Amino acid sequence: MADSERVHKFLSEDLTVRAAGVVATNIIEEMRSLQHTYPIATVAVGRAVVGALLMASHLKHGQELSLYFQGNGPLGTLFAEASYEGLTRGYASNPSLQVQMSGDAIRTGPAIGIGLLTVTHHLPFGDQPHRGTVIIRTGEIGDDIAFYLEQSHQIPSVVSLGVHVDSYGRVLAAGGVLIELMPGHSEETLNKIENRARQAPSISKRILDGATPADLVNDFLGDLKLLPLEHDYPIKYQCRCSQERVIRSLGLLGLAEVDSMLAEKKPVDAVCEFCGRKYEVSLAELEALRSEVYKESLN
Ligand SMILES: [Zn+2]
Structure with a gap:
């Protein structure tokens, strides 16, 4: 049995950069086999689930968040949620969409289309959830999450998510990295991270080659002294x-819909x-x- 997968978190020694990395191949393959998703949905939902897991790892106990992409593309809506404790699920409304694949890189943008991304942060004890909505920037999921963090929380970030499927549609690699620049970061640090992000190899290729979550984070933050943070949830x-x-x-x-189901008498x-x-x-x-x-309709 392989080591259980979990989100690994790090903080730079000067406290201005925080990072989270995860290898999630097993759970994304499990999701695919439960839902029988076709590759484009596997990749899109898989990226969203990985993104939600990374973001949720920075919440508090008992909290969770969801990502809801409402695009006008053929994949329909896309939903993913994750809790601080690492429980997650997701779906696309058209899991059987078939798309002609060309080459290695799967682009999810055209399948998702243009529209809105809503991020909802659920709090325990019945408190009102926080909601933030931004336009879908590219539909490649990672870019969209980074855009949300910048627009809604003024956090510059790098979000790199990858899912690799084989020719049978099975998931061979899935994971991602979320790097956030906290208040007080220097321009120099920001430039360095952006430079490295431009040169970084694809996440899924790195995972196929055996990279660990710490390796993935180091691809972006190799120059910084990082302290691991405790977050021990499979x-x-x-x-x-x-x-x-x-x-x-x-x-x-x-x-009306319930009435028509009743009319079928089965x-x-x-x-x-x-x-x-x-x-x-x-x-x-x-x-x-x-x-x-x-009764509710009368209220
Ligand atoms: Zn269910």
Whole structure:
């Protein structure tokens, strides 16, 4: 059994640069096999999941965040969430999109299209979540997260995410690096990191060659003295779907839709888009749902 994967975090000795790196090949392959995604969706959702894991590693206990890409491209919407403790899941609304691949580098931008990226930071204890929305800059996911960090938090950053699939669509490498410049950083440090980012080899190629999270971070920050930070949570692809949640999501479709399901006079089959688990919603459950949705519609 391979070492469990986790997000490794570092801080520069002068406290002006923080970094997180992860190799997430196993969980992204697990996600692919659960959802049977085609390569373009595997790469796009995989990058988003890795990005969410890296960002979430800087939250606090019990907090999580989500990335929601609403583009007008053929892949549809893209969603990924992760908790500080390393639990994550994601999906694309069109996981079976087929795209002609040319060469090694898969570009997700054309599949995602133009639109908005919303980052939601969920707090525990029922506090209102924080939300920030920016335009989708390139649809390559890493660039979009960096743009969000700059626009919403005034943090200059380098976000490099990579997912490599073989000719059968299986994930052979997945991971990424998030480097953030904190207040008080020098221009010189910023220039150095930007220079290195321009020359850095592709993340997925580095992981294929056996690079560890620390190696990935060092590709960008090799000149800085880095202190490792404690963050000992194995990352895990985990779906929290349940019969109850599936029924609730049917309710979100609205009264007319629930009525048309009832008119069929048979149980409804539903599949969780995050994990592929199958659910059956009985007629009795549909009727109970209908009266709830009806009551809500009166409010
Ligand atoms: Zn599920």
